[in-house]
Amino acid sequence: MGVNKFNSEGYHDPTAFEALTNIIEKEKAEKRAAFKPLVYICSPYAGDIDNNVKKARKFCRFAIEKNHIPLAPHLLFPQFMDDNDTKERELAMFMNMVLLGKCNELWVFGSIISKGMEEEIAKAKKRKQLIRYFNEHLQEVLE
Secondary structure, eight states, X not given: OOOXXXXXXXXXXXXXXXXXXXXXXXHHHHHHHHOOOEEEEEOOOSSSHHHHHHHHHHHHXXXXXXXXXXXXXXXXXXXXXXXXXXXXXXXXXXXXXXXHHHOSEEEEESSOOOHHHHHHHHHHHHTXXXXXXXXTTSOEEOO
């Protein structure tokens, strides 16, 4: 339903039409500006877990600053799942792949690519998802 060029009495009313049209366009522009793509944060977890968790938090903050919504399952699942238990790890990786499918992009951070990261990258490539690579200084690099 659009804005009517005529007032309630049927007379052409360009001033009111223009004002209402401008309001509607402004609201549409604000909604477009409010769109924040969901990005999957892909970075190492195992090994130096404390340091890797700190880095993953930094990477998530970076995504927010770039007007994106970060999703980092490796910050969530280890809170209630055991990464050293083979069955739980497989279940977590399955859930990671489901969540990856909900994301607009995969952002890979760091120069070290773990086995789990390799699986996530391969799945994103298979799905033809946009993959972006960043170094640990948050600078985008070519693959």
